Amino acid sequence: MTRTRFAPSPNGPLHLGHAYAAIVAHDLARARGGTFALRIEDIDGERSRPEYVAEFFADLAWLGLQWDGDPVFQSARLGSYVHPGERLKAMGLLYPCRCTRAEIAAAATLFGPDGPIYPGTCKHKQVDPEGAAWRLDVAAAVALSGPLEWVDEIAGSQRAMPEVFGDVVLLRKDLPASYHLAATLDDAADGVTLVTRGLDLFASSHVHRLLQALLDLPVPTWHHHALLVEPDGRKLAKRRGSPSLGDRRRGGEDGPALAAALRDGRLPAGISLSRSLHTGA
Incomplete structure (x- = not known):
């Protein structure tokens, strides 16, 4: 139905x-x-x-x-977002980030659907996770999931390309989930x-399809x-x-x-x- x-x-x-x-x-x-x-x-x-x-x-x-x-x-539903976030951490797919929007804008060289693409400043650093946001290592996640597709009733079959967003924030500094993670989990729960x-x-669906694959x-x-x-x-x-x-x-x-x-x-x-x-x- x-x-x-x-x-x-x-x-x-x-x-x-x-x-x-x-x-x-x-x-x-x-x-x-x-x-x-x-x-x-x-x-x-x-x-x-x-x-x-x-x-x-x-x-x-x-x-x-x-x-x-x-x-x-x-x-x-805030509590329901915690376990999926911890699961992604345990899979080695999230890393803490303390960069501000201004710092990202100043360092970015590529742009995606949401503006400047995160340049990976914190990706290979030892960052204090306390009070940090957590980003999805998209390259590692795509390597784990393999090729993915999704279907739009109007546009037809799509190849998932979450790379267009770069390493998006999934766990915010102040909340257990960003829009991408919360919306994906909620649609499944509902x-x-x-x-x-x-x-x-439209482009957000590339990220959401990846999250669906990672979280079954x-x-x-x-x-x-x-x-x-x-x-x-x-x-x-x-x-x-x-x-x-x-x-x-x-x-x-x-x-x-x-x-x-x-x-x-x-x-x-x-x-x-x-x-x-x-x-x-």
Whole structure:
């Protein structure tokens, strides 16, 4: 049975881009007689604001979207991330790193989907692990896993290329898991069989497929959908003040009508759907 999820982070209000992502996940599950889960990814330190969670519930209900079962909160799962992290350490695949973002930016010579690729400064050093982040030795991990593939419903079969990110952080200084590790573990724990998300996260699936192989996790199918973008081609973003769903809801706009328009590709003036951020091979 198909199971999808919508997994917003409560570090700002939802906007039309989130609405579109939720609708895609919801509608694919319903069309296939499956289930649609809601996960709140609320472990991003002080940026996670609990007051946004109630807004998320109201916004989704206003759009006419109903999730199955109780919402899942990442903050309640912190303990579940510890063992997989320790397992990767025991496999010799993680190493501690104390480099700052500024130091990485200054030393990097290569760039990937997330910006400067970590140059391996701490990889062969004796680094005090206390309070350090832990990075995945991607070359060693790929050598262990062997060639891997994953399937996107739109883009087709993909060869996993986690090297495009370099040695990503898997265990943060302040948390037992980074986005890459937490999302991969959560999708497995939640029984997600179809991972739906925007094209801006296409490349992340290369890393997630590697983690699935290393940790013996089930492998879902992916569905990377188009993004809603502004006139300059940038995706809608909370930090740039894209109009929130809450403001539209409180302003009396018809939620189901808005959802129907998004499904039909009838978008507000100045907003369009774009597949230009596709980074798959």
